[in-house]
Amino acid sequence: MTMKHITFAGLVALLLNSATFSADAKQTENLTKARQAQLMHLLKQDCGSCHGMTLKGGLGPALLPENLEGKPALFLTNTIMYGRPGTAMPPWKEILTEQEAKWITKQLVKGVK
Incomplete structure (x- = not known):
């Protein structure tokens, strides 16, 4: 070549x-503003229950931008959708659409406030 x-x-x-x-x-x-607000609540409450209320880590790893740096968005979205077998990370595909999981990924990468 x-x-x-x-x-x-x-x-x-x-x-x-x-x-x-x-x-x-x-x-x-x-995504509507109302749905984005629901997803942000889910992110802070449900994800925060394992990853720490400020997402700095807990049962699960920290979900801060510096911890996610270098991880492909597709990997993060798939982790949200399908979980991580052999870990406490559950799949969310029954509750979230792929579009919603991508939105959550985007929020995590830029930093949740």
Whole structure:
């Protein structure tokens, strides 16, 4: 494979990743303010019961931006949706949509206030 092909393949991958991120951002923007408030309450109360009320850790690990740095958004969203087998982290797919799990991921990565 020539350098030209490698560069082209890299650009295509970058564009596809950007398009996916943009589509995900649009999806999470479609949540109503009321639903966002419900999800924030769930995040602080339900997630906080294991991860600490300030999300600095407890039974589960800390969920602060610096602790999540370097973890792909898809990994975090899938952890919310499907849990972590062999740990106390339960799956939330029966309660949350993927769109809602992505919104929660976005809040965690930027820092919950």
